[in-house]
Amino acid sequence: MNKLPAAVSISLFFSLMNKTLQRPRRWLGAALLGLAPLALPAQTPQGAPPVLGTGGTMALSLPQAIRYAVQTKSSLLATRLAEQTAVARVGEIKAQGLPQVNVAANLADNFKLQKSLVDFSAFGGPPLNGTTLTQRDIAAAQSGQAVTLSPAYGVAPATGPTPLAFGLQYAGNTAASFSQQLFDGSYLIGLKAAKVYQELSKKQTQQAEIDVVEQVSKAYYSTLVARSRLALLARNVQRLDTVLYQTNQTFKAGFAEKLDVDRLRVQRNNLVVEQQKAQRLTELSIALLKFQMGLPQAQPVVLTDSLNAAIVDAGALRQRLGAANFGTGSGPGGLGALPAPPAGAAPGAPAPAPGLNNGQPVQTDAAFNYNNRIEFSTLQTQQALAGLDLRNRTAGAYPRLSLTAAYGFTGSAKSVTDLFAFRGPSSRATNGFPNQNWFGFGNVGLALTVPVFDGFRRHYQVQQARIAQQTIERGFETLRQSIDLQDAQSRTTLINALDVLDNQQDNLTLAADVARVTRIKFNAGVGSNIEVFTAETSLREAQTNYYAAIYDVLVAKVDRDKATGELYQQAK
Template identity: 45%
Template sequence: MKNLPKVGRLLFCWLLLTLLSTTSSWAQGQAFTLKEAIDYALQNRVSLKVLRNQEQIDKAKVGEVRSIGLPQVNAGVDINNNFVPQKSKVQFPGQEEPQIISFAQPWTGNALLSGSQLLFDGSYLIGLKAASTYTQLSKKNTEQGEIEVAEQVTKAYYSVLVASEQIKLLDQNLSRLDTLLRQTSIMNKNGFVEKLDVDRLKVSLNNLRIDRDRAQRLQELGEQLLKFQMGLPQNQSILLVDQLNENTLVSTTPTANANGFNYANRIEYSILETQRSLALLNQRNIKAGYFPRLVLTGAYGYNSNETSFSNLARVRAAENAGLNRNWFDYGVVGLGLQVPIFDGLRKSYQVQQSKLQLENVKLGFEQLQQSIDLQLRQSDLTVSNTLSVLRAQRQNMELAEEIARVSRIKYQQGVGSNLEVITAETDLRAAQTNYYTALYDALIAQVDADRATGALLVK
């Protein structure tokens, strides 16, 4: 019992540490690799949720079409008050004047159970196949949406990574230039350099800070875009785990070959194939309208005619009720055959339209193949060009770093000018900016090449 307060304090400390660690983790942001970011987007992007809901709607439509061929059963009860009964003029034999009489009772009732079963309908059979094909089209539309989301997330992810690397380099440049400014200020106080040298460095440092602030804002905008593409709340912090790996990118060579490419690897081609199947089924469905339609029907019910509602409500339907019986059963079974003979050439015009629609789909294949061939060749050239530019910009950046380093050493040793250092630092920043622009272009070119070959999102 004496240990209870101590145990309570330990439990409280454990809960506090857990809460603090959770809060700290939330503040740092949720970490994502590129693959995790894509997976998250595939599950949480609103546009994909809409497409998946549409898939379920299309599945339900298949069930709706299938239900037409299942038995249709209905039940109903009708009770009518003939407050103005129908009358007829009747000429009875042996009478000179016709008599006006009514055969209707004030109250009538009818209870009916009816059913029907479709035995044959060519349009229904084709409709079943078309409904199933339509669900395939819905799935492929969702897949196309997933590929587009993966592309958008990948490009946004890379843009944030590149912006982060640019900020790191700018921070290094700021630190280096700030140190040089302090050293130059001391040299100016001691009379070794002019105040103009200090002012030049201050101007260069201010410009560098402006570039750093601009890069920071661009990174924040990139993160907001990435969170939007992922379906992540804007108030949620995010942390990117992957690092830019130029070695893997540089070793990647164009692999697309338009001459031997399998067009079926592209989801757009697969969607067009499904649309062609639907066009063919639509044509068959129209032609099936020339076939007869056979329906089996049946009904069983009771009817009654009474002078008052109380007599009608007092149901006596058994056969042994004799003359007191007031509800009488009846039943009917029928076979309905509908044979189309002439519809004003409506189906003939529909067939003409379906043939032209099918021709348009075939032309769509030709256009899509030409477009894919162009994309493959363009992606090959773009990847080659961006990799070549990236290599050149990396060499330029390395040379600019060496020039800036030597310029600083010469200036510190008194054999170089302040203007030479500032010029070298400016050229270095330009080379670094050009390098990361080329790196981003190469990454985007690789993403576009994967999209062109259908390898961007392979499940």
């Protein structure tokens, strides 16, 4: 199931988009076996997490450990940062439809002006060739009369194009531009895709939170089991010390052999080594719990929950589980039959090709447990994005219309000082002539872009988007089959774990009775030391198997809740 990446513009957004007993008398002391779900933290956890102590010990229940992990684990924080990035990118997409205003200014030193060739003879008309002065004009002028001289025209010499430089050495301009998108089909679809993409990022965060809940729960229960087994080993050592002391006293009184004492000492030494190993494993379990929580290893913690924090009826749990069924899935009454082929379809005929999605989440015919799985919901969101991508590719053929406007000033001068004089239309030189050096300009208009032919590029983009959408739609069947398998597998694993736990509980009860009777016989002088040694060994083995069975049940219940989506509902 491919995760769809984000985009920084509408086109890039879509181009990148295509790139998780029946024995009512038996009671199990495990919180996770409860018929009521555990109190797990909210998706946006309420209340503050446990505060790191300044050298003090942090008391942690399972809900507190989960809440702390959901709020502070670095991997989840990184996922939430990605979610915030998605929100920011959604805002970036929306901003493209808002008015765009830009202000620009520049100053240029045209140290070498560009010249253009101009043919003045092409302007037409006889060229001016001076004036004609007659004797009459001279006499009139000498007598004080006003004389008007008439220009004389002649044939101008033929000249070629003349190079002419336009403008002055220093020039500058400043302008403010405005544009407003009036219609763009891709933008409208991009707004819908932005919301769907934000929803996808939230679901990915939810998936990460579910994984953290699972990891912390398993680590917490592992620590509880290790701690309980360590306490049991301490009691076994204490009890064996008592037996060893009594046997040694009996040996000193001459009623027991030294071999009996030596056997008990060997047994005690082995038990002490086992206790030391269990102590180190308990410390390792706590270190793993801290890691899953994102808690510093130097922070001391104490677990406030115990294996018998909640007492539940295993028989009722068995009835709720029922039997694994690969055809109907989970739930008390099953999920019902899988969707049937369309009416009129020939037996064995291939399924029709998935229809094209228009960007709306699919309302599947799946039972509720499918929709409980965050993976299924995420795939629905991906399908919606794929449908919007297809619509966006198609909308690329629509015209685009924008409103544009600009207003500014441009000026030029022979020197920088003169350029920054900013003389307007009311400025006059000493001789009274206008000497304006800055001039205003403005425009407003509509820009229409009509795609005509792009070399079939859009055709192939639409084809790729359609194939990507159909690929996601094909993934629904694979995901359903996977969920069905996980459902049946988790149910079978949990039922087997319960059976093993029942058996180990019986074995533990029998082994404890045998060890008790054997010690009584040995103290009464009618039993042998070998019998005591064998019974104690069998008891320790039964205890180890019992706690291992408890842990298997706890883990199987977590996996079961995750497979049915209940772990997400609890975290929600």
